[in-house]
Amino acid sequence: MTALSCPELRLIDGFYDAAESAQIYQLLHGQDWPENRYIVAGRQFILPRLQTWHADPGIRYSYSNNLLETRSWTPLLLKIRVQIEAFLQVSFNSVLVNLYRNGEDYVGWHCDNEAELGEQPLIASLTFGATRPLQFRHKQTGQRGQVLLPSGSLLVMQPNFQHHWLHSIPPEPNLMTGRINLTFRNVVPVSEKIDA
Ligand SMILES: O=C(O)CCC(=O)C(=O)O
Numbered sequence: 463m464t465a466l467s468c469p470e471l472r473l474i475d476g477f478y479d480a481a482e483s484a485q486i487y488q489l490l491h492g493q494d495w496p497e498n499r500y501i502v503a504g505r506q507f508i509l510p511r512l513q514t515w516h517a518d519p520g521i522r523y524s525y526s527n528n529l530l531e532t533r534s535w536t537p538l539l540l541k542i543r544v545q546i547e548a549f550l551q552v553s554f555n556s557v558l559v560n561l562y563r564n565g566e567d568y569v570g571w572h573c574d575n576e577a578e579l580g581e582q583p584l585i586a587s588l589t590f591g592a593t594r595p596l597q598f599r600h601k602q603t604g605q606r607g608q609v610l611l612p613s614g615s616l617l618v619m620q621p622n623f624q625h626h627w628l629h630s631i632p633p634e635p636n637l638m639t640g641r642i643n644l645t646f647r648n649v650v651p652v653s654e655k656i657d658a
Pocket residue numbers: 558560569574587596611629631643645
């Protein structure tokens with residue numbers, strides 16, 4: 463199965479050309495990466511990748527706030543954000559940066575459907591460095607597929623993708639090179655629940 467059989471995914475290959483992508487990879491790789499061990503409620507978690515989270519002032523995201531400090535935008539991340547926003551005609555206020563140091567790093571099956579992303583979470587996902595497959599699996603039917611994400615590609619996850627499908631980047635033990643992924647998101651403040 464290819465991405466074409468998942469109508470909620472749209473892949474734009476070569477959004478950045480090879481030279482630009484290699485340069486962006488190097489610049490992002492050189493940023494300061496935090497420790498991937500976290501203690502939450504007395505338990506230690508080890509993320510099988512490195513992450514940073516960048517957002518506009520005042521934007522809180524429970525997933526990241528449990529694990530990650532919120533950083534401000536770097537000039538490079540801001541430049542990419544502006545380019546993606548102009549292309550998609552959508553605005554984003556945050557980005558999660560994932561570094562898969564080699565094929566041992568991965569992300570397990572999940573969907574990005576936190577309440578803070580709103581009912582219709584469109585996510586723009588950029589890849590720099592090694593090509594890895596994004597696998598997807600239908601929540602009800604179990605139907606599966608994958609799409610290869612080359613360096614410089616932009617994958618648009620349409621809102622219904624998170625409603626109907628789980629996704630993962632599986633480990634690939636023989637892969638020695640790194641991959642950096644940016645997922646641009648729009649976090650909407652969730653109003654406090656008021657008990658009657
Ligand atoms: O690395 C990728 O392509 C996907 C990352 C992802 O699913 C996430 O950060 O939520």
